[in-house]
Structure formats: structure tokens, C-alpha cells
Amino acid sequence: MSSFVVALDVGGTSMKGGLVTRSGEILRTDRRATPRDRGPAAVIATIRSFIDDLAAAGGGTPEGVGLAVPGLVTAEAALYSANIGWRDVPATDLVPLDVPVMLGHDVRTGGLAESVLGAGRELSDFLFLPIGTGIAGATILHGEPYGGSAGWGGEIGHIPVFPQGEPCACGQIGCLETYASASAVARRYSTRAAASSSPAVSSPAAVFVTAERVAALTASGDPLAMEVWGDAVEALSLALATYTLLLDPSAVVLGGGLAEAGPLLSDPLAERLQERLTFRQAPPLRQAALGMSAGMLGAALLGWRAAGFTDAGTTWSLDVLKSPRVP
Numbered sequence: 001m002s003s004f005v006v007a008l009d010v011g012g013t014s015m016k017g018g019l020v021t022r023s024g025e026i027l028r029t030d031r032r033a034t035p036r037d038r039g040p041a042a043v044i045a046t047i048r049s050f051i052d053d054l055a056a057a058g059g060g061t062p063e064g065v066g067l068a069v070p071g072l073v074t075a076e077a078a079l080y081s082a083n084i085g086w087r088d089v090p091a092t093d094l095v096p097l098d099v100p101v102m103l104g105h106d107v108r109t110g111g112l113a114e115s116v117l118g119a120g121r122e123l124s125d126f127l128f129l130p131i132g133t134g135i136a137g138a139t140i141l142h143g144e145p146y147g148g149s150a151g152w153g154g155e156i157g158h159i160p161v162f163p164q165g166e167p168c169a170c171g172q173i174g175c176l177e178t179y180a181s182a183s184a185v186a187r188r189y190s191t192r193a194a195a196s197s198s199p200a201v202s203s204p205a206a207v208f209v210t211a212e213r214v215a216a217l218t219a220s221g222d223p224l225a226m227e228v229w230g231d232a233v234e235a236l237s238l239a240l241a242t243y244t245l246l247l248d249p250s251a252v253v254l255g256g257g258l259a260e261a262g263p264l265l266s267d268p269l270a271e272r273l274q275e276r277l278t279f280r281q282a283p284p285l286r287q288a289a290l291g292m293s294a295g296m297l298g299a300a301l302l303g304w305r306a307a308g309f310t311d312a313g314t315t316w317s318l319d320v321l322k323s324p325r326v327p
């Protein structure tokens, strides 16, 4: 049995786990529910038993453990997560074994994987922008994610783009996330569709549609969907223009559920971004390469780094991209 690390991507609803060898071979992937409703202690206990079970499945002691977690994070501790509800959890509390461990912020760890293994492999400076339930970004500088002075960096989803606009759950007004996250696109379309149909024939619940459906309706020319989709593109172009002018990325790597729409999103977004950036070339938009496995693969890189292999991943074959995805 070859030596391996245990990699865990801890999300608000589920955890993706994997066993990854020194050469980048994925021996196993697994998924477990995050028992967020039972409190932070239950989440920590689930993480510990998941790591134990994965290590046992590998048939030995892992060389290291890497974890991608939400919230405010250092390499040694999970400081705060509104999503999970924990405060000041040392990395060693999350791992039941006496092995080296390294933590990373979930989005930045996904960005690290895209940087070392994925769409940013040959890029030095880029923005990794996963657009899902929410929007956060990973600023990649010289190949490494940058979290700012205290770890709050990358909250591009809460950049106000329409200051007179709709309230955001964060308390600000007109945040990017309020217009352009997958859940915002679904919510904004559903609300408008409900308002425009007769209450006698349709309740709001009856017209709830997913962002994927809004994308399909946009492609088929539905005026309401096109309006909502257009607002999302407009909001993204504003935020990306700001980011580009400040940091001059060589590319923007789009990930998450909304990016699955492909050219339906990236074509109008590239056009609007270039129109805004009057005096310079807009950075090219790229599709993320690692999909939903980015966080777990980034955690594997952290696990190998914890074990002392700081160049982990640089020699991994691109076949890692074709490895079995997390179920």
C-alpha cells in the first residue's frame, strides 16, 4: 500500500473526503453529511470519525491530513465560521491521529488546487471565482492564494455593485452575491415569475425554479429570465472590472454551479467586462477544471505540505483531473 494523505473539504451541508498518494493518485473518495443543525461539537466529532474511517480504508496511518473549512482560518486553527458555528478550534482537535495537519480556507484551498493542478496551472496571478449558493473569490498571487492581513480577503461576493439596490443577507445593500449567485438568480426569477402570474393559478412556491432552469429559459429567449440573467452579468462585470483595475489578473477562472452555464454566462460577461475597461484589455475568462473536487484536491495538497512536501502536486500528472470525482 502506497503512502497517502487524508483530504477533507468541509462544507455547510456535506463533507467530501479523499485519500491521495504522493504522486497524485486518488485511492478513494467519499462523502458524509455535515450535521450543522446539531451544533459545532457534532460537526467536529463527525470530521474526526470521517478522518478515522478514511485512514482505516487506506490500510495505514496517513502521512498528513489536509482540511478545507469555511470561515476565518489559519493553517493551525479554524477561528470562526458563521456557517458551522465554531470558534477557535485548533487543527489538532479536528484530527484523531497524531499526524501533521494543515487547514485552509475552503475557497482559497479550491483556488490552490486550480493553481497547482487545474485551470491556473501555468498562470502566476489570477482570480478563482466559484459562483454557487454564495460568491467568494480566491486571489492567487505568484501561484498561492492570498487571504489578506487577517484572512478576510476574497469576499468579492459582498462588494456593493448596485449601492441603491436590494438588501443582502450580510446587512449591506446591493452586494454582488445578491444579484449573481446561483441562489440569487433562482430567487430573483422566481419572485418575478410569481408576481407576474395570477395568484389564482400559481403560488410563489409553484414557480420556484433553479438557477439551471433560469439559464435554460434565458437560452430559449424568455424575457423575464433574460432580465434576471442580464442583471447577474451586469453585477459580475462591475465587480470584475474593479478587481481587474486593482490587481491586473492574467485570467479569471469561473467555477461553481452558475459557471456550468458555459458561454451563456462567459460570453456576455466577457463582452460587458471589456466594454467597462475602456483603456485596457480585459483578462480572459476561463472555466475551472476541477469542478466540485477542487476543495478536496486542495486539501490533499495541504496534507502533503503538512507532511513536509512543499512541492506537492507540481509533478502530478494532468490525469489527476480524470481521476474519479467525489461522489
Ligand SMILES: [Zn+2]
Residues within 6 Å of the ligand: 157, 158, 168, 169, 170, 171, 172, 175, 177
Ligand atoms: Zn453582502
